[in-house]
Amino acid sequence: MTLTKHVDLATYRQNLKTVMETMAPAKVMAVVKADAYGHGLVKCAEAAVEAGAEALGVLDIETGIALRKAGITAPAFAWLHSPESNFADAVLAGIDLSVSSISELETIAKVPEKARIHLKIDTGLSRNGCRVEFWPQLVASSLELQKAGEVEVVAIWSHLSGASQAEDQKSLVLFEDAYQIAASLGFQGFRHVASSPAAFSMPESRFEMVRIGVAAFGTSPIEGRKAIEFGLQSPMKVTAEVIAPQVISVGFLHGYFSNLAGKAKVLIGIHEYLVTEIGPLASRIEAGAYEIGDAVLVFGDESLGGANAESLCELVGTVTDELFTGLKSNLVSYSS
Amino acid sequence: MASRVNLGTLRRELRISRSAVESNLDSLGLKFDEIKSLASAAVDPDGLLGLYGSELLLLEKVLGITAGVPAVRLVGELVLVKQVPAETGISYGYLSKTRATTNLGLVGIGFSDGLPRSSTNRFTVTIEGKTYPGVGRMAMDQCVIDLGTDSPALGSEVHFFTADYSLSDFSAASGFSPLEIFGRITSRVARTWSA
Numbered sequence: 001m002t003l004t005k006h007v008d009l010a011t012y013r014q015n016l017k018t019v020m021e022t023m024a025p026a027k028v029m030a031v032v033k034a035d036a037y038g039h040g041l042v043k044c045a046e047a048a049v050e051a052g053a054e055a056l057g058v059l060d061i062e063t064g065i066a067l068r069k070a071g072i073t074a075p076a077f078a079w080l081h082s083p084e085s086n087f088a089d090a091v092l093a094g095i096d097l098s099v100s101s102i103s104e105l106e107t108i109a110k111v112p113e114k115a116r117i118h119l120k121i122d123t124g125l126s127r128n129g130c131r132v133e134f135w136p137q138l139v140a141s142s143l144e145l146q147k148a149g150e151v152e153v154v155a156i157w158s159h160l161s162g163a164s165q166a167e168d169q170k171s172l173v174l175f176e177d178a179y180q181i182a183a184s185l186g187f188q189g190f191r192h193v194a195s196s197p198a199a200f201s202m203p204e205s206r207f208e209m210v211r212i213g214v215a216a217f218g219t220s221p222i223e224g225r226k227a228i229e230f231g232l233q234s235p236m237k238v239t240a241e242v243i244a245p246q247v248i249s250v251g252f253l254h255g256y257f258s259n260l261a262g263k264a265k266v267l268i269g270i271h272e273y274l275v276t277e278i279g280p281l282a283s284r285i286e287a288g289a290y291e292i293g294d295a296v297l298v299f300g301d302e303s304l305g306g307a308n309a310e311s312l313c314e315l316v317g318t319v320t321d322e323l324f325t326g327l328k329s330n331l332v333s334y335s336s
Numbered sequence: 337m338a339s340r341v342n343l344g345t346l347r348r349e350l351r352i353s354r355s356a357v358e359s360n361l362d363s364l365g366l367k368f369d370e371i372k373s374l375a376s377a378a379v380d381p382d383g384l385l386g387l388y389g390s391e392l393l394l395l396e397k398v399l400g401i402t403a404g405v406p407a408v409r410l411v412g413e414l415v416l417v418k419q420v421p422a423e424t425g426i427s428y429g430y431l432s433k434t435r436a437t438t439n440l441g442l443v444g445i446g447f448s449d450g451l452p453r454s455s456t457n458r459f460t461v462t463i464e465g466k467t468y469p470g471v472g473r474m475a476m477d478q479c480v481i482d483l484g485t486d487s488p489a490l491g492s493e494v495h496f497f498t499a500d501y502s503l504s505d506f507s508a509a510s511g512f513s514p515l516e517i518f519g520r521i522t523s524r525v526a527r528t529w530s531a
């Protein structure tokens with residue numbers, strides 16, 4: 001009784017190449033946080049490097065160190081830190097670090113090796129990032145520490161809210177202002193602001209680098225449009241099997257949302273069957289001409305017919321990131 | 337207060353209280369030794385996939401997920417506090433805005449750790465026993481809380497699944513069952529036992 005996650009790394013690489021062509025001359029940071037959106041951290045990071053990604057976005061230091069332990073030496077960038085985070089190990093491992101405040105800057109500058117830092121400006125999201133009023137001081141202090149050989153200020157960056165095109169335009173104006181201030185103080189590094197949605201819908205947000213996560217995993221970067229319009233396909237398919245009359249081997253503990261019951265369909269052979277009930281480890285489907293042991297496509301790429309991650313998530317009003325990162329399978333099978 | 341385990345990293349912790357489990361076991365007429373394999377499964381990110389239906393029902397009772405003494409806490413970490421003015425948009429889509437000058441706290445845990453994304457703008461957390469509302473979109477790895485005039489120390493533990501907003505409340509808000517939410521908690525969340 002198994003649920004299998006199949007990840008086609010060639011599709012992931014191809015998606016990244018397609019994105020890189022669209023974004024050029026801006027470079028691409030492949031974001032592989034949350035176990036590469038449930039696709040497998042190390043395998044996807046290796047594939048991203050092979051595809052030519054400039055850097056890897058890892059969210060936190062622990063993920064960056066996991067990549068280094070696996071022998072992946074590509075530039076990696078971490079932006080969510082705890083005061084307890086091991087900055088010394090991070091810098092030793094060559095992981096670039098985001099800095100949002102003077103206190104973070106001082107902590108990071110103290111480590112023995114020279115830290116590569118990306119200064120973050122808050123352009124409206126109110127999460128990490130330095131408030132505009134403290135920005136000149138943060139930049140000036142960082143550049144002083146750079147002169148003293150304590151840090152290297154490699155980039156300035158931000159996150160957009162995606163609230164609307166108009167709000168994102170406002171954020172970009174704030175970012176431009178922040179860049180002008182930094183440049184006037186002597187900053188010479190690169191800029192990155194856009195993740196998948198802005199990178200595709202607002203070319204002016206690309207600057208020198210974009211951060212691409214979910215688009216490379218086959219999700220449309222723009223709401224209301226299909227991934228395939230951007231040349232993106234889904235690297236993941238999930239298969240179960242028929243284990244008893246009208247029972248298949250996927251349940252909500254595998255991450256198949258229980259509120260999909262009565263809405264989602266699965267594909268067996270060439271026919272689709274409604275999922276009528278979702279239990280912890282198995283689900284009930286409509287009767288039909290299938291047999292015990294038959295393979296069941298829970299979701300996959302659009303081209304396979306049946307459900308895909310986006311269509312499933314639309315049924316329950318969420319995004320593919322939530323589906324992907326919550327999946328727990330008995331088996332992961334990679335093709336390269 | 338449960339004892340604090342120093343993880344040496346960004347804190348994402350699923351903490352199970354041994355005394356709450358013992359109390360639930362008492363009402364069931366069971367001893368801890370009799371449920372050892374179940375207890376191991378509870379602290380293994382994929383452990384639930386190997387259980388039978390009857391074991392899952394027992395686990396719900398032992399952990400106080402549906403009834404009994406709640407034994408499960410999800411613990412995140414306060415990584416940033418910043419003061420923002422009124423009318424400041426918060427998190428993706430600006431689904432919440434501040435009404436007055438306030439301190440916002442950033443918590444390093446989100447839906448890719450297993451918190452339901454649909455709990456956006458609905459949940460509360462506690463820090464040192466004091467309750468604060470979650471504001472704005474529950475994001476993939478982070479969420480924002482409104483601290484008002486408070487400014488707890490960075491690194492403070494942020495507790496989810498509390499008496500004020502329990503696993504059942506998250507369940508009601510998200511449409512996922514409590515067991516489902518517990519089961520969705522991902523492998524990057526450390527599993528620990530507390531007294």
